Structure formats: structure tokens, C-alpha cells
Amino acid sequence: MIALIDVNNFYVSCQRVFQPVLEGKPVVVLSNNDGCVVARSNEVKALGVRMGHPWHQLRDMADQYGILAFSSNYALYADMSNRVMQVLAEFSPDQEVYSIDECFLGLGGLASVYPDFTVLGQTIRHTVRQATRLPVCVGIAPTKTLAKFANHLAKKRPVFAGVCDWDVLSPASRQQYLLDVEVGEVWGVGPRISKRLNSEGIHCVADLARADPEQIRQRYSVVLQRTVLELNGVSCLALEDHAPDKQQILCSRSFGQPICRYRELAEAVSTYVARAAEKLRKQQSLAGGLAVYIRTNPFRPDDPQYSKHIAVPLSQASDDTLLLTRAALWVLKRIYRRGFSYAKAGVMLLDLQPRTGIQGYLFAEQADPLKRALLNDTMDAINRRWGRGTLRVASTGNNQSWKMRQNLVSPCWTTRWDEIPVAKA
DNA sequence: TCTGGGGTCCTAGGACCC
DNA sequence: TCTGGGGTCCTAGGACCC
Numbered sequence: 442m443i444a445l446i447d448v449n450n451f452y453v454s455c456q457r458v459f460q461p462v463l464e465g466k467p468v469v470v471l472s473n474n475d476g477c478v479v480a481r482s483n484e485v486k487a488l489g490v491r492m493g494h495p496w497h498q499l500r501d502m503a504d505q506y507g508i509l510a511f512s513s514n515y516a517l518y519a520d521m522s523n524r525v526m527q528v529l530a531e532f533s534p535d536q537e538v539y540s541i542d543e544c545f546l547g548l549g550g551l552a553s554v555y556p557d558f559t560v561l562g563q564t565i566r567h568t569v570r571q572a573t574r575l576p577v578c579v580g581i582a583p584t585k586t587l588a589k590f591a592n593h594l595a596k597k598r599p600v601f602a603g604v605c606d607w608d609v610l611s612p613a614s615r616q617q618y619l620l621d622v623e624v625g626e627v628w629g630v631g632p633r634i635s636k637r638l639n640s641e642g643i644h645c646v647a648d649l650a651r652a653d654p655e656q657i658r659q660r661y662s663v664v665l666q667r668t669v670l671e672l673n674g675v676s677c678l679a680l681e682d683h684a685p686d687k688q689q690i691l692c693s694r695s696f697g698q699p700i701c702r703y704r705e706l707a708e709a710v711s712t713y714v715a716r717a718a719e720k721l722r723k724q725q726s727l728a729g730g731l732a733v734y735i736r737t738n739p740f741r742p743d744d745p746q747y748s749k750h751i752a753v754p755l756s757q758a759s760d761d762t763l764l765l766t767r768a769a770l771w772v773l774k775r776i777y778r779r780g781f782s783y784a785k786a787g788v789m790l791l792d793l794q795p796r797t798g799i800q801g802y803l804f805a806e807q808a809d810p811l812k813r814a815l816l817n818d819t820m821d822a823i824n825r826r827w828g829r830g831t832l833r834v835a836s837t838g839n840n841q842s843w844k845m846r847q848n849l850v851s852p853c854w855t856t857r858w859d860e861i862p863v864a865k866a
Numbered sequence: 867t868c869t870g871g872g873g874t875c876c877t878a879g880g881a882c883c884c
Numbered sequence: 885t886c887t888g889g890g891g892t893c894c895t896a897g898g899a900c901c902c
Contacts, residue, residue, distance in 0.1 A: 472870035479870070497868035540902045631900050662876065664900080691872055740869050
């Protein structure tokens with residue numbers, strides 16, 4: 442048996458933990474640059490605001506209904522996520538952290554510890570609430586896909602009070618739920634596939650569950666075949682208890698305002714490389730290649746449009762910020778065109794490989810790799826202690842006019858001493 | 867004025883090998 | 885008229901997830 446636990450309206454709930462006055466009010470959290478709605482409270486969902494909707498188009502509505510908006514505060518969400526995962530890890534030795542706000546717990550072999558999984562689910566809800574003030578829902582089932590489905594029911598149907606154990610439902614009520622829910626709600630069935638399924642007579646989850654897996658594989662893909670099997674209780678997706686290393690690392694941002702000059706693009710690209718290289722060193726990998734892209738604003742079709750992306754291999758795999766920066770700026774110089782108004786840039790580290798067991802290179806360009814490694818480690822240590830960007834490469838610039846907008850950001854209540862909440866008597 | 871960021875997996879098709 | 889069989893590796897594109 443597998444449990445799926447996820448936090449309700451995660452980013453919004455994090456904001457509410459430290460601002461209880463937001464409870465019961467319509468609240469949204471915005472993407473970087475205060476661009477799109479990426480989290481909604483139930484009150485906002487009830488108003489019909491869609492996920493990913495551009496915020497600037499909702500201004501009038503926000504005024505009318507008193508919707509409160511916050512910039513994304515990832516320092517806060519990441520810290521709250523760690524707390525939740527730590528609490529949940531106490532309930533099972535098998536935990537797969539699936540995303541910032543959800544995880545699977547393996548319950549196999551724990552039936553003697555937890556004789557009633559519904560009771561366990563309620564205990565989990567209560568414990569997480571107690572430790573973090575965050576609300577979670579729990580779905581329990583024999584496969585991941587069914588656990589996701591059970592979690593969906595736990596969230597949407599008040600009768601479950603936040604916990605749905607698929608196994609204790611009667612066959613008749615299971616069938617009813619499968620009939621009630623649209624196929625597009627199933628984990629792994631996105632908009633494209635559900636449209637196609639609909640056109641072929643598969644509308645609800647029950648339709649998909651009783652489809653012939655072999656035919657589904659032939660007509661769609663092995664991925665959807667697995668989904669069908671999982672809906673029938675045949676486990677095809679294993680619990681992955683330790684996260685595999687990333688195969689690629691991306692850092693990209695839209696700019697707070699459009700920029701034209703190479704100099705400014707170079708600042709942004711240098712900044713993104715530094716961030717990506719930090720992630721790379723954290724997982725102890727080396728990049729064998731790197732790509733850079735820049736683009737204008739596609740939402741202004743009347744402006745001249747340009748978008749270019751080039752990937753290059755490195756002569757020797759590396760995790761050195763200086764070397765990667767030099768390579769990225771080399772690429773940028775080749776893709777930059779004068780006369781465009783750029784809206785976004787990105788850096789991708791490719792062909793990642795473990796730091797150990799690397800083939801040496803006869804014609805190494807780096808003067809002293811050990812010294813350079815020490816430099817990077819020192820830079821990481823300083824930035825960990827004193828804050829990101831305390832020590833950085835000069836090409837990242839000084840005033841950073843392109844920096845993203847974050848006008849509505851809340852304090853980092855849990856990760857900065859000077860922003861820690863104060864209780865007044 | 868204003869439209870996010872970061873990933874994964876699978877498949878088809880082409881290049882190449884013997 | 886008629887042109888094999890069996891394989892690997894790589895890449896681009898499409899789908900999905902949060």
C-alpha cells in the first residue's frame with residue numbers, strides 16, 4: 442500500500458501560517474516577476490480564477506473581490522517543505538519526495554504497526570498541522586496512480602474529511618467515483634491525451650480503467666498503458682526512495698524589464714550560470730556541456746521577434762563557475778543580435794556526470810584544478826553563510842537593472858534572522 | 867506596463883556500424 | 885522490374901508533472 446500526502450494550496454497555505462489574518466480570504470501567490478497566478482486559495486478557485494492566469498489581467502477582479510496577492514517566496518516555501526517532509530518521514534522508512542508539496546510513503550509491511558490506515562491518515566494530518574500549521578490531505582491505495590486518485594477524492598469530497606483509503610471503499614462506491622471523475626484528472630493524463638481519449642469515447646476514469654491495456658499501448662504509449670494497469674491495482678511505478686541526480690540543470694528568468702544591450706544580457710547570463718553551477722556542485726556532478734538561450738517577448742507580436750539557443754560541449758567536464766561563465770558568454774556572443782528587446786534568458790547545464798571517475802584530459806586548460814575547486818567551495822561556503830551573491834563573478838554586474846520584479850514579497854519568516862516573526866505581549 | 871520556472875520520459879527517424 | 889538484415893546511438897519533438 443502507498444500513501445500520497447500533499448499540502449493543500451501549498452504556497453498560499455505557507456503565507457497563511459505566518460499571517461493568520463489571511464484565513465478565509467481570497468489569496469493568490471504569483472510566479473516570478475509577479476507574472477502569473479501559481480497558487481490559489483479555495484476562495485479564489487471558487488471565483489473561477491484559473492491556474493497560470495496572467496495577474497495583470499486580473500487586477501479589476503482583484504479589486505472587486507479583495508483578492509490579496511503575494512510574490513513567490515521560495516526561501517519560505519522550501520523551508521516549510523523540508524519541515525513537512527521531515528515530519529512525514531517519521532511515519533514510514535520508505536519516502537519518495539515527489540515535489541515541493543507532496544510525497545509518497547510506502548506502507549508495505551506496516552499493517553501491524555498501523556491496523557487502520559484511515560486512522561493513520563488522520564494522525565498524519567494532525568501531526569503535520571501541529572508541527573507546521575499546514576493542512577494536508579492523504580490518499581491511500583495499492584498503486585501510485587490510485588493513491589493520487591484517492592488523494593483527489595480526499596481533497597474534493599468533504600465526506601472523507603481529508604483522508605481516503607481506496608481499499609476500504611466498497612466496490613460499488615469505487616465504481617461510482619471512477620464514473621464521476623473526468624479522465625483528465627488522472628495522474629499522467631494531460632490536456633492533449635484527454636482530448637484524444639474523449640474523441641474516442643473515453644470520458645471518465647472508469648472508461649479508461651476498463652480499456653484494454655494492450656490496445657492503449659498500441660494506440661497511445663507505454664506510459665498510458667501503465668496508467669491503465671495502475672488504475673486496476675497493478676503496480677507499474679515503483680517508489681523511489683532516493684532522488685536520482687539531475688540529468689540537466691536549468692536556470693532561466695524573465696527580466697523585470699526588457700533589455701537590449703549585450704552588457705546587460707551578459708550580467709543576467711553570468712548570474713544564471715552561477716546559480717546553475719551551485720546546484721551542480723551540490724549534487725556533486727560535472728557538466729559535459731552547456732546551452733544558452735535568449736528571447737524577445739512573444740506576447741508582443743508586433744515587436745521584432747528573435748529567439749536563439751545554442752548548445753556546446755565542454756572540452757572537459759567541469760563544475761567551475763569561472764570556466765562555465767566563460768563558455769556561456771562565448772555562446773551568448775554568438776547568439777546575440779543587436780536591435781531586439783530581450784525579455785528572457787536561460788542557461789542549461791547538460792550531459793551531467795558524477796564527479797568521481799572522470800577521465801583525465803591530456804590537454805587540460807585549467808591551470809590548477811584543485812586550486813579552482815577550492816575557490817568554488819570557498820565561494821559556496823561564503824554565500825551559504827552570508828547570503829546568495831555575497832561573493833560573485835564581476836560579470837554578474839552591479840546594478841542588475843534586469844532583475845525580476847517581486848513587489849509583493851513577504852518576509853522570509855523562517856530563514857532570516859532579521860525577518861523572524863516577533864510575538865508581542 | 868504587466869504573461870513562470872524546472873524537470874522527466876518516450877518515440878520516431880536519421881546516421882552509422884557490420 | 886527487381887536492391888538485406890540486424891543492430892546502436894543520438895537528437896528533436898511531444899507529452900507529461902508540479
